[in-house]
Amino acid sequence: MFDIDIWQEILATIKKNKMRTFLTGFSVAWGIFMLMILLGSGNGLSNGVAANFMNDAVNAMWIWNGETTIAYEGMKTGRPISFQNQDQDIVSKVSGVGASSGRYFMGNTRYSYGKESGEYTTITCQPALRDVENLILNEGRFINQIDILQNRKIVVIGTDIKTALFKDSTALGEYVNINMVPFKVVGICSEPGSTRNRNAYMPLSTAQMIFNGSNKIHNLALTINASTLEESQAIEEQIRTALGKKHKFDPKDEGAIGLYNKLENYIQTMKIFQAIKIFIWIIGIGTLIAGIVGVSNIMLIVVKERTKEIGIRKAIGASPSSVIGLILLESIMITTIAGYIGLVLGTGLMEMINYFMMQSAVPATDQSETIFMNPTVDINIAVYSTLLLIIAGAFAGYIPAKRAASIKPIVALRDE
Amino acid sequence: MIRLNNIHKSYEMGSSSLHVLKGIDLHIEQGDFVSIMGSSGSGKSTLLNILGMLDNYDNGTYHLSGNLIANMSEKKAAKLRNEMVGFVFQSFNLISFKNAMENVALPLYYKGVPRKKRNLIALEYLDKLGLKEWANHMPNEMSGGQKQRVAIARALISQPKIILADEPTGALDSANSYEVMDILREINDDGITVIIVTHEHDIAAMTSQIIRLNDGRIHEIIRNGELKQFQKEYIHGLETA
Numbered sequence: 001m002f003d004i005d006i007w008q009e010i011l012a013t014i015k016k017n018k019m020r021t022f023l024t025g026f027s028v029a030w031g032i033f034m035l036m037i038l039l040g041s042g043n044g045l046s047n048g049v050a051a052n053f054m055n056d057a058v059n060a061m062w063i064w065n066g067e068t069t070i071a072y073e074g075m076k077t078g079r080p081i082s083f084q085n086q087d088q089d090i091v092s093k094v095s096g097v098g099a100s101s102g103r104y105f106m107g108n109t110r111y112s113y114g115k116e117s118g119e120y121t122t123i124t125c126q127p128a129l130r131d132v133e134n135l136i137l138n139e140g141r142f143i144n145q146i147d148i149l150q151n152r153k154i155v156v157i158g159t160d161i162k163t164a165l166f167k168d169s170t171a172l173g174e175y176v177n178i179n180m181v182p183f184k185v186v187g188i189c190s191e192p193g194s195t196r197n198r199n200a201y202m203p204l205s206t207a208q209m210i211f212n213g214s215n216k217i218h219n220l221a222l223t224i225n226a227s228t229l230e231e232s233q234a235i236e237e238q239i240r241t242a243l244g245k246k247h248k249f250d251p252k253d254e255g256a257i258g259l260y261n262k263l264e265n266y267i268q269t270m271k272i273f274q275a276i277k278i279f280i281w282i283i284g285i286g287t288l289i290a291g292i293v294g295v296s297n298i299m300l301i302v303v304k305e306r307t308k309e310i311g312i313r314k315a316i317g318a319s320p321s322s323v324i325g326l327i328l329l330e331s332i333m334i335t336t337i338a339g340y341i342g343l344v345l346g347t348g349l350m351e352m353i354n355y356f357m358m359q360s361a362v363p364a365t366d367q368s369e370t371i372f373m374n375p376t377v378d379i380n381i382a383v384y385s386t387l388l389l390i391i392a393g394a395f396a397g398y399i400p401a402k403r404a405a406s407i408k409p410i411v412a413l414r415d416e
Numbered sequence: 417m418i419r420l421n422n423i424h425k426s427y428e429m430g431s432s433s434l435h436v437l438k439g440i441d442l443h444i445e446q447g448d449f450v451s452i453m454g455s456s457g458s459g460k461s462t463l464l465n466i467l468g469m470l471d472n473y474d475n476g477t478y479h480l481s482g483n484l485i486a487n488m489s490e491k492k493a494a495k496l497r498n499e500m501v502g503f504v505f506q507s508f509n510l511i512s513f514k515n516a517m518e519n520v521a522l523p524l525y526y527k528g529v530p531r532k533k534r535n536l537i538a539l540e541y542l543d544k545l546g547l548k549e550w551a552n553h554m555p556n557e558m559s560g561g562q563k564q565r566v567a568i569a570r571a572l573i574s575q576p577k578i579i580l581a582d583e584p585t586g587a588l589d590s591a592n593s594y595e596v597m598d599i600l601r602e603i604n605d606d607g608i609t610v611i612i613v614t615h616e617h618d619i620a621a622m623t624s625q626i627i628r629l630n631d632g633r634i635h636e637i638i639r640n641g642e643l644k645q646f647q648k649e650y651i652h653g654l655e656t657a
Contacts, residue, residue: 005531016513312509315470316570317498317526319491406490410470413509 010330020305024298024331025338028393031291032339032386035284036346036377042280044350044375046273051373053266055193059098059232060132060262063091063220063239069255073248081247081256085215090242091222096235099128100222104207111157111200112177113165120161121199122178124207125221132221133191135201140172140187147203153210156187158197178202181210224263232263284385291389296396299331303400310404311412320405327401328394335393339386347382350375417481417577417609418444418467424475425462436462437473438632446577449604450611451620454629460613461582463629467611468501468580469493481577498526502571506583508563510555516542516566517551523574534573541569545599561592568599572608579603581612585619597622617650 014021065081088102104124111120123129130142138159147154155176162171162185175182183202190197208214226232236259240251249256303310310323354375404412425437436459444450454460465471466478469485478485480500488496502523503509510519517538524534542548545565555563564584571579581600585593597619604610612623620626626638 005525008531009525012518013513308509309511312511313522313526314490314494315468315497315503315509316523317494317574319494319526321491322526408471410465413470413505 006325006329009326010333013326013330014334020298020302021334024295024302024334024393025341027291027294027298028335028338028389029342029345031287031294031389032342032382033346034287035385036343036350036382038280038284038287039377039381040346040350040353040375042277043377044354044373046277047375048373049269049273052193053262053269054134055191056133056262057131057223058263058266059223059225061222061224061236062258062260062262063222063243064218064258066255066258068249068253070250070253072250072253075248079249081249083217083220085217087243087246088217088220090246091220091239094235094238094242096225096231097239098223098225099131100220101126101129101132102204102217103129103219103221104204104216105218106207106211109179109200110177111161111165113174116165116167118161118164120158122155122202122207123199124202124204126204128223129201129221132223135189136192138188138190140185142187142189143201143203148205151206151209152203153181153183153206154186154203155183156189156201157185158199159188159190160197161200162188179211224261226263229264229267232261232267236261236264288385288389292392292396295331295335295389295393299327299393299397300400302331303327303397303404307404307407307412310407311409314405314409315413320402323405324398324401327404328397331397332390332394335390336386339389343382343386347377347379350377417446417448418442419479420467420476421478422476423463423466423473423478425459425466425471425473436632437466439476440632440634442627442634444609444611446609447604447607448609448611449601449624450609450627451623451625452611452613452627452629453615453617453620454635456615458629459632460615460629464580464582464611464613467578468503469497470503494526498523498574500577502574502576502579504564504567504571504579504581504584506586508555508560508567508587510563510566510570512555515552515554516547516558519555519566520569520573523570527574537573538569541573542566545569559592560588561595564588564592564596565599568596568603572603576608578609578611581610583614584612585614585616593619621650 065083068075068077068079068081071077083102085102088100091097092100102125106122106124108119109122111118125143126148127143127145129135130137135142137156140156142156143154146152155178157165157171157176165171165176166174171185171188174185176185177183178200189201191199204217208216224232224235226235237251239259240257243249243257244251244253247256306327310318313323314320357373420440420442423437423440424435426433426435440463452460452463462471466473469480469488472486480496483496485496511522514522517535520541521531521534521538524537525531529537539548539551542551545568547562547565547569550558550562550566555566558566564587568579568584579600584600585596588596593616600610600612601622610623612619614620624639628635628638
C-alpha cells in the first residue's frame with residue numbers, strides 16, 4: 001500500500017484539484033491555528049497572574065492588631081488589642097503554621113552615612129520574613145537567629161538605600177546611622193516585582209531594645225502549610241481562637257485582629273483561572289470540532305464528487321481497498337501537512353509575541369504588574385490536537401470512502 | 417468463452433421491482449464480434465454489465481472461460497475485470513484530471529506495473545490508435561472521436577480477452593463512428609471477443625452476429641450469413657419508417 005506509485009497517484013490528484021485541496025487544508029490549518037492562539041493566550045494570562053502572586057510567598061499570612069467590635073466576657077467594644085512577643089509563640093504553635101516573624105513598626109527613620117542621609121522605612125523582623133516576602137539578597141546575608149539572640153546592631157538595606165547613601169562604594173561592613181544609632185550593614189536586598197527598594201530590615205529584638213519597644217510587636221508575618229481553601233481557613237480560625245483566648249476577644253470578632261490570608265486569595269484566583277482555562281478549552285474544543293466538521297464535510301463532497309471516478313477505476317480493475325486507500329491517504333496527507341502548517345503558524349505567532357514581550361520588558365525589568373506572560377502552548381497538547389484532527393479527518397473520510405468503494409461500479413458510472 | 421444460462425435480473429424500484437432480464441441463454445465463442453440490439457428498456461445494457469461483472473444477476477449461471485461468475489467478492493471481481501475485460505463507454509468515462517497517456521496507463525497501475533513502464537506501454541497503444549501526439553493532452557482538449565479512441569486504448573492495454581462496449585458510437589458523428597467500428601473490427605481480427613451494445617442498425621450490421629433483445633428475452637440471433645438478410649430488413653425498415 002505504501003509503494004511510491006500510490007503517492008505519485010495522490011500527488012497527481014492533489015495537483016489537479018488545487019481548490020479542493022486548499023479548502024480541506026485551510027479548514028484544518030485554521031482550526032489548529034485558532035486553538036494554538038486560544039490556548040496560548042489563556043496560558044499567558046494565567047502565567048502572568050500567577051507570577052504576580054509569586055512576589056510574596058503564596059502561602060503568606062499577615063496578622064495585625066485592632067480593636068474589638070464585639071462585646072466579650074463583660075468587656076465592651078472598642079478595646080484595643082496589642083501584641084507582645086508571646087503572641088508569636090502562640091501563633092507558631094498552631095498546627096499548619098510554618099515560619100513566622102514578628103514585626104515592630106518604627107515609622108520613618110533617618111538613615112545617614114557620611115554626608116548622605118535620607119528617610120526610609122525600617123522593618124524590624126526575624127529571619128523568617130525573608131521566606132514570607134520572598135526577598136532577594138543581592139549581597140551579604142539576611143538577619144539570622146544569632147542576630148536576634150544577641151540583639152546585634154545590624155541592618156539589611158534595600159538597593160535604593162544603598163545607592164542613595166553609598167553611591168558606588170561598598171556598603172557591606174560599613175556603619176550607617178539610624179536615628180543617630182550606628183548599625184552595621186550586613187546585606188543588600190531587593191523585593192521581587194517591585195521598583196522601589198526603600199525598605200531596610202533590622203532584627204526585631206535589637207529594635208525593641210534600642211528604640212523603646214519593650215516586648216511589643218505590631219504585626220506578625222507567617223507562612224502556612226495548606227493546600228486547599230478549607231485547610232487555610234481552618235488555620236485562620238485556629239489562630240483567631242488562640243489569640244482570642246489570650247487577649248479575651250470573640251474569635252468571630254473580625255475587628256480585634258486583622259488578618260490577610262494570601263493563600264486564600266491565591267487559591268480563589270487560581271480557581272477563577274481554572275474556570276477560564278476550562279472555558280478556553282471548551283472554546284478550543286469547539287474550534288477543533290468545527291475544523292473536524294469542515295474536514296468531514298469536504299471529504300463527503302470529495303467522495304461524492306469522485307463517485308464517477310471511483311466507478312471508472314473499479315471498472316478497470318481497482319479493488320475496493322485500493323479505492324479507500326487512495327481517498328484516505330489523500331485526506332490524511334492533506335490534513336497532516338495543513339495541520340502542521342497551522343501548528344507552526346499558531347505556535348510561531350505566540351512565540352513571536354512572547355519574544356517581543358521579553359524584548360520590550362527589558363528596560364523596565366521588574367516593572368510591577370504584568371498580567372500577560374509566556375503565552376505559549378505545551379507542545380504535547382499542540383501535537384495531540386493535530387493528531388486528533390488528522391484521525392478525525394481520516395475517520396470522516398473513511399465512512400463515505402467505504403460506501404463509495406462498495407457501490408457497484410455500474411451505479412457509480414451512472415452517476416452524473 | 418461466455419456461457420449464460422437462464423439469467424434473470426430485476427431492479428428494485430422503490431416498492432415495485434422491475435424485471436429486466438427474463439431468462440437469457442447465450443453462448444459467445446472466443447473471437448466473436450457480437451452486437452446486442454434492442455429498444456430502450458429491453459435490457460441490453462444490463463446484459464452487458466452482467467457480462468462485464470459490473471453488475472450481478474439474480475438467477476441462472478454465468479460462466480466466463482469456464483469460471484462460474486457468482487457471488488464473487490468485490491476484490492476478486494475487480495481482479496477478473498482487470499485481467500479479462502476491457503470496457504468502452506458511450507460517455508468515454510476518462511478521468512478528467514489525467515492526460516491521455518495516464519488514462520490509458522491506469523489499468524496497468526492496478527496490475528502493479530511500474531510507472532515508467534506502463535507509461536511507455538500506454539504510448540505504444542496511443543500510437544496504434546494514431547494519438548501519439550495527443551498523449552499529454554487532457555480529455556477536455558480532445559474531440560469525442562479522440563476521447564473514444566483513448567478509451568479504447570485504455571480498454572486494450574491490459575490485453576483483455578473481451579472488449580465490452582456500451583453504445584461506443586452513441587456520442588459520435590457518423591465519420592467518427594465508422595472509424596471507431598473499424599478499430600473494433602481490427603481488435604476483433606486479433607482474436608479478442610468484442611461485444612457492443614447499440615441501437616444503430618448500421619453499426620450493428622458491421623458485426624458478425626446480432627443478438628436482438630426484446631422485453632428482457634432474446635428475440636432473435638442473426639448470424640454472419642444472415643446479415644445480408646438483416647441489412648435488407650434494415651433498409652426496408654428505413655423505407656417504411
